[in-house]
Amino acid sequence: xxxxxTTRIGSLTLKxxxxxxxxxxxxxxxxxDFIDLNRLGGFIIKGTTLHAREGNPYPRMAETPxxxxxxxxxxxxxxxYMIDHIYPRIKHVDSEIIVNVSGASPxxxxxxxRRIADxxxxxxxxxxxxxxxxxxxxxxxxxxxxxxxxxxxxxxEAFPGVVIVKLSPNVTDITxxxxxxxxxxxxxxSLINTLMGxxxxxxxxxxxxxxVTGGLSGPAVRPVAVRMVWQTAKAVKIPVIGLGGIMNxxxxxxxxxxxxxxxxxxxxxxxxxxATIKVIDYIDDYCRCHGVDNINDLIGVI
Amino acid sequence: MVKxxxxxxxxxxxxxxxxAYTLLKLTPTDGTEVTTAMPGQFVQVAVPDTPNxxxxxxxxxxxxxxxxxxxxxxxxxxxxxxxxLCEMKTGEHLNIIxxxxxxxxxxxxxxxxxxxxxxxxxxVGVAPLLYxxxxxxxxxxxxEFLLGARSCAxxxxxDEFKRIGTVHVATDDGSAGVHGLVTQHxxxxxxxxxxxxxxxxxxxxxxVAAIARQNNVACEVSLENMMAxxxxxxxCCVENTVKGNVCVCTEGPVFNITQLTWQ
Numbered sequence: 001x002x003x004x005x006t007t008r009i010g011s012l013t014l015k016x017x018x019x020x021x022x023x024x025x026x027x028x029x030x031x032x033d034f035i036d037l038n039r040l041g042g043f044i045i046k047g048t049t050l051h052a053r054e055g056n057p058y059p060r061m062a063e064t065p066x067x068x069x070x071x072x073x074x075x076x077x078x079x080x081y082m083i084d085h086i087y088p089r090i091k092h093v094d095s096e097i098i099v100n101v102s103g104a105s106p107x108x109x110x111x112x113x114r115r116i117a118d119x120x121x122x123x124x125x126x127x128x129x130x131x132x133x134x135x136x137x138x139x140x141x142x143x144x145x146x147x148x149x150x151x152x153x154x155x156x157e158a159f160p161g162v163v164i165v166k167l168s169p170n171v172t173d174i175t176x177x178x179x180x181x182x183x184x185x186x187x188x189x190s191l192i193n194t195l196m197g198x199x200x201x202x203x204x205x206x207x208x209x210x211x212v213t214g215g216l217s218g219p220a221v222r223p224v225a226v227r228m229v230w231q232t233a234k235a236v237k238i239p240v241i242g243l244g245g246i247m248n249x250x251x252x253x254x255x256x257x258x259x260x261x262x263x264x265x266x267x268x269x270x271x272x273x274x275a276t277i278k279v280i281d282y283i284d285d286y287c288r289c290h291g292v293d294n295i296n297d298l299i300g301v302i
Numbered sequence: 303m304v305k306x307x308x309x310x311x312x313x314x315x316x317x318x319x320x321x322a323y324t325l326l327k328l329t330p331t332d333g334t335e336v337t338t339a340m341p342g343q344f345v346q347v348a349v350p351d352t353p354n355x356x357x358x359x360x361x362x363x364x365x366x367x368x369x370x371x372x373x374x375x376x377x378x379x380x381x382x383x384x385x386x387l388c389e390m391k392t393g394e395h396l397n398i399i400x401x402x403x404x405x406x407x408x409x410x411x412x413x414x415x416x417x418x419x420x421x422x423x424x425x426v427g428v429a430p431l432l433y434x435x436x437x438x439x440x441x442x443x444x445x446e447f448l449l450g451a452r453s454c455a456x457x458x459x460x461d462e463f464k465r466i467g468t469v470h471v472a473t474d475d476g477s478a479g480v481h482g483l484v485t486q487h488x489x490x491x492x493x494x495x496x497x498x499x500x501x502x503x504x505x506x507x508x509x510v511a512a513i514a515r516q517n518n519v520a521c522e523v524s525l526e527n528m529m530a531x532x533x534x535x536x537x538c539c540v541e542n543t544v545k546g547n548v549c550v551c552t553e554g555p556v557f558n559i560t561q562l563t564w565q
Contacts, residue, residue: 026535033306046537054547061530061538065354068530072537075547218356270531271348271358273308273399 003287004294005280007041007261009239010162010187012124014041014096014262017295018252018280021243021266022047022100022126022166023072027086028093034273039280041262042096044126045082049101050108052078056133062199062208067218067245068267069197071133071211074102079112083119091121098164102128104137106154113159123161127151127186130168130193132215142168142193145180152184164241167191167232169221174228175235182236190241190264191232192225217267219245226258233259233300247275249282256283259300304338306533308399313390314372320455322379323426324388325364327372331395336373339363340405341434342524342556345375346532347387348397355383357530358399360551362430362501365462373400374433376458378426402532403555406434406499406522408441417496419443422484422510424450424502428458430524434499435466446470448489450506454478485509495519511559521559525550 005016020043025031028043037043055075062069076082082099090097099116103109109127116122129142129151141147148165155163165181167174169192178189194215199208207213225244233240242260246252247268255263268275283295292298311328318324330336339345346358365374379388390396409417419438421431428449438445448470451457454477463469470489471479480487484506490498490513500510501524514521527550529539534552541550543561548554 023537024531024535026533030531030533030535034308055537055540058540058542058547059528060540061528061536063355063357066356068356070530070536070538075537075540267530270536271356273531273533 001288001293003284003292005284005287007295007299009124009164009241009262012096012162016041016280016283017256017260017262018276018283019044019098019241019262019264020269020276021264022128024266024269028090028097031269031273035277038094040095040276042098044098044100044264046076047074047100047102047128047131048076048079048082048112049074049103050079050112052076052081057210059208059210060214062214064197064199064216064218065220067216067220069199069209069214069216070194071209071214073133073211074131074138079115083115087120096124097122098124098126100126100128100166101155102131102134102138106151108137109151110154110158113155117159117161124164125155125159125161126164126166126190127155128166128193130166132168132170132194132196132213133211139168139170142177143171145176148177149180149184152181152186156185162187164188164190166193168193169224169228170196175231178232178236182238186238188239188241188261189232189236190243192221192228192244195221195224217245219247219251221245222251222254226254229255229260230258230302246279249279249286252279252283253286253298256295256298257300257302259302261299304401306399306402307337308397311373311396311398313392313394313396314370315392316390318388319458322456323458324377324379324390325459326375326377326387326390327367328375328396328398329370329372336366336371337400339366339401341437342405342430343401343403344532344555345373345398345400346402347375349383349386350394350396352382352386355386358532359383359387360402360526360529360532362524362555363401363433364429365433365436376426376429399532403551404553406524406556408437409443409497417443418494419445420448420490420495420498421445422448422490422498422500422502424484424506425456426458427502427506427524428463430501431499432459432462435463439466446489448472448484448487450484450502483509485513491517493517493519497521500524508564511562511564514559522556523559523562524555525557526555
């Protein structure tokens with residue numbers, strides 16, 4: 001029995017529901033020694049801004065129980081560099097390339113998306129209104145319905161392709177934000193970005209990160225993420241993409257059963273560069289073992 | 303560049319060199335040859351069965367022994383993850399990604415005047431210098447070593463180093479060699495050195511770099527910034543350089559000091 005793993009995100013058809021989370025998979029090519037990139041449903045490349053950013057000072061990372069804190073701060077060389085120098089190296093890959101976009105103002109987001117639309121054949125963007133590690137923009141937009149709506153509106157006008165809005169879990173009610181971006185024309189939402197956290201070096205009596213606080217990822221956040229995906233999938237009609245601490249295929253299925261039409265593998269890439277492929281194979285096996293011939297029959301059954 | 307691989311290794315021996323240091327000799331579980339690595343490159347080791355560690359541990363290649371197909375890793379017990387690695391028993395398995403990073407640059411061959419090359423290591427930082435020393439000696443050079451430690455008990459693999467070249471020693475407590483830091487050893491303060499290769503604690507490397515600058519001697523250092531992926535994806539291990547923030551795992555771990563913003 002052949003299992004149909006294709007899933008739809010707006011007008012996008014993914015060959016399977018497995019994507020990579022922005023900032024954990026570089027531009028894909030960092031992983032090409034370990035996996036066949038063509039097998040992925042898609043990969044979401046590093047958070048890209050209008051102008052180059054140096055990011056935050058070292059140290060930017062702290063290991064925590066079943067997870068890690070990061071405070072990279074959107075280090076990237078800017079959209080023009082991405083389009084001119086990186087995109088030509090990866091555009092041949094036969095899986096969806098999705099650019100994660102960040103900015104300090106709605107106009108910044110819109111301009112980055114416009115350049116992607118004008119100068120590449122990329123079909124989808126993921127709008128990051130949830131980065132906890134930048135002073136301007138980022139999570140500031142993602143924690144109010146007005147801010148989230150304003151960015152979504154600006155991007156919707158600038159980008160004809162699929163617009164995915166990545167939501168922050170650092171809010172009182174994530175479903176309110178999800179409804180606000182749905183109303184402005186978002187094609188999908190992805191959640192969760194990292195949970196704001198902090199770790200202290202008790203010997204030095206100093207925070208572990210240069211920025212004091214950072215974003216927590218890894219299996220430590222997974223139950224929170226599954227809960228938010230379940231709540232959000234009930235609250236909106238657009239597809240939900242689930243992420244947060246997925247380490248293996250079983251974890252991915254938790255999100256799918258809770259309502260995710262696709263999932264993103266993030267921190268797991270740091271530990272096992274073949275995690276994405278193992279998740280795809282596991283989902284395929286699971287469907288065979290359980291007599292499921294279409295992945296869509298599993299999405300949101302809870 | 304050699305393709306990176308992810309592979310299970312079997313512990314062939316685990317030798318406790320001192321209370322804090324263990325030398326693991328590992329061979330690929332599937333019987334294949336140990337992947338080629340350049341001196342200065344490192345590997346990412348998954349720590350088995352520890353609830354509070356999550357990420358792999360970056361460890362430099364201490365040596366690759368072709369005679370018995372083993373990869374040598376010199377591990378300092380510095381916390382929960384490396385403590386587990388130091389407790390590994392013969393026959394146990396470790397999952398390893400290798401080879402990673404750039405490695406030291408080798409002096410040009412076919413140069414008529416012999417080069418004077420000083421390899422300066424402190425603590426567990428001596429690890430990559432053994433492999434580098436072998437490669438330099440194999441290339442017809444005569445590497446000299448200047449090794450620092452807290453006391454003579456912490457001088458690691460001394461016999462291995464002595465087989466390759468002259469070894470100078472400095473210890474904090476004076477129990478072996480010169481009493482003091484490597485930077486106080488007369489061997490380092492010489493203008494006829496062509497190149498210094500250095501690996502050790504950051505304050506030591508900065509002090510060595512300062513001497514190299516003063517004496518107008520070329521110098522490469524190997525950094526050990528904390529990292530998550532080791533593949534250039536997470537951007538956590540960055541060092542501020544003249545080119546801005548760059549990943550130590552891919553652009554390093556070895557840097558020429560002219561690239562660093564150390565003062």
